[in-house]
Amino acid sequence: MLHACVLGDSGAALLARGHALEVEAGVRWVVAGNVAAFVAERFELARDAACRLMLSARVESSGDTLALPVHPSGLQQEAQYVWPIPTERFLPCEAIARDDNGSIAVWSGAPVTADLLAKLVSMTGLPADRFTLHSLDDPTDPLIAPRAALAAVALMAATGRAVCVDGYMAVSPVREATVSVAASLDDEGALLDWRYVARTPGFTAGEAVTQDPSPYSSSHSTSLVDDAAALIPGAAHTFARESFVDEIARGNHRDPVSFRLDHLDPVEYAGARELIGTVAERAAWDSHEQTRKTRRANGDVTHGRGFAFDKHDTASGDNPTPDYSAWIVDLDVNRLTGDVELKRVVAGRASGRRRIGRISGVSARQIAAAASRALGLPLTARPSHDETQDAQAVSHELAPTAAASSEVATQGAATERLEIDVSPAAAAIANALYDATGVRFRAPPFTPERVLAALEGTKGSAAGAPRRTKRSLWTALAAGGTLSLIGLACSLWPMRAPIEPIARPAASTWSDATIARGRQIAEFGDCAVCHTAPGGMINAGGLGLETPFGMVYTTNLTPDPKTGIGNWSFAAFDRAMRQGISRDGHHLYPAFPYTAFTKMSDADMTALYAYLMSQPAVENTPPATRLPFPLNQRGLVAGWNALYLKQGEFKPDPTRSALWNRGAYLVDGVGHCSACHSPRNALGAEKGGRLYLTGGSAEGWVAPSLVANSKAPVKWTEQALFDYLKTGFSHEHGVAAGPMAPVVASLSTLPQEDVRAMAHYVASLSPQPGLVKPAEPLPVHEHDAVTLQGLDSGRRIFEGACAVCHAATGGVGNFGVRPLLALNTSVSEATPDNLLKVIQNGIDAPATDALGYMPGFKDSFDDRQIADLVSYIRSNFAPNEAPWKDLEQASARIRKHAH
Known part of the structure; x- marks a missing residue:
């Protein structure tokens, strides 16, 4: 055959x-x-x-x-x-x-x-x-x-x-379809006339069909489509309409998204307006025309953003259900080669005339296929680093693949009629190209040859020159590190210009989805943990944070206009989060981890601002932070920033998995884990490099190492980290206590995939447990009679007060989980502080309800008895570690500073 x-x-x-x-x-x-x-x-x-x-x-x-x-x-x-x-x-x-x-x-x-x-x-x-x-x-x-x-x-x-x-x-009997569009505006800038004609040259029926493919309202509308053979796909109409609407908006100095919203009926297109608003918030779309004019440039590479939207009805009848799709594209254009690099696509879809049930993302496969057709080159897509993995991602990062370009053309032939989910792709890319280059591309695909031909005569744009000069000066300043440079910074930047106050934005300014996303960001960043005083209102500030330089009190994060951030614009909030500069221009102390928050994406920063502004306002003036001279001179922080603040969003590593990048973004950015778990230098800056996450301190507690040098008897694995972060308990490491307990309490409410990503990233920083060379056991210490007497006293106290839960077999668990002390990180640490704090104060607020609680014994035992107990625990459950010294004095110090 x-x-x-x-x-x-x-x-x-x-x-x-x-x-x-x-x-x-x-x-x-x-x-x-x-x-x-x-x-x-x-x-x-x-x-x-x-x-x-x-x-x-x-x-x-x-x-x-x-x-x-x-x-x-x-x-x-x-x-x-x-x-x-x-x-x-x-x-x-x-x-x-x-x-x-x-x-x-x-x-x-x-x-x-x-x-x-x-x-x-x-x-x-x-x-x-x-x-x-x-x-x-x-x-x-x-x-x-x-x-x-x-x-x-x-x-x-x-x-x-x-x-x-x-x-x-x-x-096909024809090679292309042509669409002619014309419009005029009234005196108020609204669409007055709309004329739309679509044809397939050389293959016409002789009489066009009257249609209305535009969802945008106008006073006079004429739409004719001459396509008897149904050769023109829906994506072609979307491309022409959305490109032209964008052209009208930009030509009249209007924000393209706001212009569309102004022409979508607030009743008939309520669902569409909700989708567009949510996608714009997710992409952190800047609607200010003056800001939009200033394109970000890097030498011969210019950046652009574009928006496009589509709508069609899914069922026939008197009241069909409309489907919507909205895309925002970020791209870079190399003006010397014509190469177009898609950086990110934020694409959402939804259904519903009056109100949409929920917004879903477009699949990575669909985004890659549509973008590949528009650019004429093969691309892959995966969820962005600020998207929860294994969820319905809205934001995607794109990268070229090694496939042959001819495969893209063949693939496009098999998928002529695009779905509603991806129909805005070509228009969004064309609009982003215009934003980047000032050239309007009226036909896909946007290949390097076509882009370069259109850009001839526009090379050598000066858009990037001022930026390059500014960066070079900044690099020289940050590379110094000398006291003279610090003095120069202090003299130049003791104060920054204040940002004008605004009226508190209404919560309805943002979509429910954006506010919900902001709540998650606040939980990841543990905002309430630091900005809530004991017995105080959530986020109203006033918690005292112990630092080596003195007590720093947290500020009021509620939207109260007098004592909080209610009159802060987003620009003021963003500056504080990324640069550590308050709205009135004074510098914040680096106890506030803006060095980590600077890595947050624009979308997450916007969502966090929306969430905080939507919460109840609480009028509360926290205690003023008063550090000793010269640290009370906040201008010194400008010099500190010049040395240690590295601004810029997190940049994903394309050679790593999406899970790894998501974990790195959360750990190093909004989660600011290294703020506690990395050591600091004499000026209070985190030590990076090989000392990253090797252990630090927080509020008087030892924050143990999370990497290979950890003193824990069993090295941290990905599963152990996940269990600990999600539940507050790991059988191999113990229970979350102290400042870590509320952190876990927050993480326990967040998507499991995100907690898994954090564990995956941290675990990747250490060799696999089987590859780590076991530590040599320390020599057995000889004990004098006094020490032996103390150990015997400690044994009796342990058997009477602790063994019921902490016997070598794990105890009976009357109060919840049964941590094995032989595996407990606090027992193997170099200092006894964490163990002393837990014994004296107990754990009366466990990270999760399943953990139970532990009673404190500071009122039951004096410092001598606690010292004997701790000495016994160290000797019995960590016999290879050196004995702790001066335990009675350490216990007294812990008792004195308890708060």
Whole structure:
């Protein structure tokens, strides 16, 4: 049996090309009447030959469509757009024709009808009783199935062998669709006239169909679509409409998103408006025109952002349900090469006329496919580093793949009609290209050759020059590290300019989804842990934080305009979070970890601001922070920032997994784990490099190392870290206590995938447990009589007060979990402080309810007894560690500073 790939609607030029095409051995070009096909012993050979034929025809006939004539309309603004129609669409099918001793048996996906039989008789001239028809359970296009059956019979007759038609290459009679759009605005900047005409040149019905493909309201609207063969896909209409609306908005100095919202009926398109607003918030879209004009540049690379939206109805009837899709694209353009690098796509979809139930993300596969078609190069997509993994991601990062560019063209031919989810892709990319370059691209694909041709004469833009100078000065300053530079910084920046106060924004300013996202960010950052005083209102400030330089009191984060941040604009909030500078211009002390928060994404920063502003306002003036001279001179912090503040968002590592990057973003950014778990230098700055996460201190507690140098008897694994962070307890390490307990309490409410990402990242920083060389046991210490007496006293106290839960076997667990002291991190630490704090104060507020609680013993035992108990625990459960010294004095110190 031969296998065939049929070319439908083949013109004379294509037939001639098929004869001339050099094909592999075993492949034949067969023309039988109006049927043309490649046939071979294997279908793959026939299909590949058909694809090569179509590709050669497409390359030879391709032309530049960037410069297009615009037919005058008499309106204020008009433009013409071109959408390429794929030359062919490959459709899989199955139809078999076989001659059984003069009886022709035909199997196909077409229904057995008199019409099909009549066409076979007419085509072959044979009587009807010579045919035996069979219907296959094949989900073939109902228009293609009968054609495949007829082709199978024709090819059987031409070759003299049984033929199976496995594929059909549907050939388009036109190469492109053109759309002419024109509009005018009234005196208030609203759409007055709208004129829309779409055609397929050379293949028209002669009479256009009146349609209204635009969701935007106008006083006078005319829309004509001449597409009798239904060749123009929905994405073509979206591209023309959304590009033109963007052109109108930018040409009239209007924000493109706000302009669209102004022209969507607040009742009829309430769901669409909610989706657009949420996607814009998720992408941290800046609606200020003056800010939008200042494009970020890096030498010859310019940055741009673009928005596009689409809508269609999913069901017929009097009240169909509309579907919506909204895209925001971030990209970079290299003005020297024309290369376009997609950085991020924020895409959401939803359904509902009045109000949408929930917003979903577009899949990474769909985003990659649509972006690849628009740019003419293969791309991959994965959820952004500020998206929870394994969830319905809205934001995606993109990167090129190693696939051949010809594969993209073939792939595009098979997916001519795009779904609503991805129909805004080309327009969003074109609008971002305009934002980056000032050039309007009116036809996809946006290949480097086309972009470079459009940019000729615009090279050498000075947009990046001032920025380069500023960065070089900053680099020189930050690289100094000398006292003279600190003095210079202090003299130049003792105060920054204040940012004008604003009226407190209403909570309705933001979508529910953005506020909910902000709540999660606040939990990851443990805002309430530090900004809530004992017995005080949440986030009202006043908690005293012990630092080596003195007590620092936290500020009021509630939206109270007098004592909180109620009159702070987002710009003021963002500056404080990223630069450590308050709204009034004074510097914040680095006890506030803005060195970590500077890594947060714009979207997360916006969501956090929205959440805090939507919470109840509490009027509360926290105690003023008063450090000794010269530390009370806040201008010194400017010099500290010059040395140690590295601004800039987190940059994902493309060589690492999405899970790893998500964990790194949370740990190093909003989670600011290193603020406690890394050591600090004499000026209070974190030590990075090989000392990163090797242990630090927080509020008088030892924050143990999380990496390979940890003193824990069992090294931390990813699963142990996950258990500890999610539940507050690890069988191999113990219970979360002290400042870590409220951290775990917050993490326990957050998505499991995010906690897993944090554990995955931290675990990756250490060698696998099996690869770590075990520590040599310390020599056994000889004890004098006094020490032995103390150990015996400690043993009796332990058996009476502790063994019920902490016996070597794990105890009976009357109060919750049963931590094994031999594996407890606090017992193996270099200092006894953590263990002393837990014994004296207990754990009366466990991280999660499942942990139970531990009573404190500071009122039951004096310092001598506690010293004996701790000495016994160290000797019995960490025998390879050196004994702690001066335990009685340490216990007294802990008791004195308890708060």
